[in-house]
Structure formats: structure tokens, C-alpha cells
Amino acid sequence: MRNKRKLLIEQLDQKLQPFSETRKVLVPERGWINTIRTSLNMTMAQLGAKLNITRQGVKRIEESEANGTITLNSLKDVANAVDLKLVYALVPLNGTINDLIQIKAEKMARKIVLRTNQNMKLEDQGIGDEKISKTIEELASEIKREMKKSLWD
DSSP states (O other): OHHHHHHHHHHHHHHHGGGGGGGGOOOOTTOHHHHHHHHTTOOHHHHHHHHTSOHHHHHHHHHHHHHTOOOHHHHHHHHHHTTOOOOOOOOOSSSOHHHHHHHHHHHHHHHHHHHHHHHHHHTTOOOOHHHHHHHHHHHHHHHHHHTOGGGGO
């Protein structure tokens, strides 16, 4: 089971790899639809005609995109109307899905080890920093391997 999950994560990271550069893309303040329409020197009426909606309908679509309330179907319709392709993905903020899992596993391991070490210190059985680091690393590897649902709590 672990190998299957690892393979799924690797495949997902491969699928998302082309999107890695999108982290650098800044969404225009007025949205992509308005920015592309105006860059193409296209009026709202012209875009509306391609979408079979009114100029006011185009204005609503542009506003809903800028507000973050637009639907994927509306974006797809606009893209098709101006011979563009809607590209949609959820990408990790930093690195890969595998990196995300590693960070979460290390955070969980650190919390567990430090809490346990604190209890051991109270009993005068604490361990040194080097041993703590090694224990966190080993526990993180185990947590990552097992991929328990609690990783996302």
C-alpha cells in the first residue's frame, strides 16, 4: 500500500511540474478577462457577442472574476470565446506535493518529540539536542511512510 501511495504522489508531482513556474505569476488586479480583452483592444460588446450575452453581462463576469466569485464554467466560456485555453490546477505554495508531505511530517514529529522530551526532562531523563534532531528525523520518515490522516489535522 505504501508503494502505491508513493507512486501516486510521484505521478501527481510529475503532472504538476509544468505548473511550478505559475507561482511567479501575478493575477492582474482587474482579472485576466479584463486584461486580455483590453490588451486585444476588444470592447465589452464584442466579447458579449461572442458569448451571446450583453455588454452588462461581460461587465458582471469581469467583476466576478476580480472579486473571486467567478465559476470555472464562466472562465472556460470566455477562454473559448477568445480562442484561449483555461488552465486549472492546485499547486503547492513551495516545492512539490512530496515536499509538502515532508514538511507536515517533520512538523508533527517535532511536536511529538519535543513534548515527549519535555515530559522526560520533568523526570530528569531528557535527551540532548543531537539525539532530539535524529529522533525527529526518524519519526518524520515513519510518519511520511505511513501517511496517516492525522498528518492533516
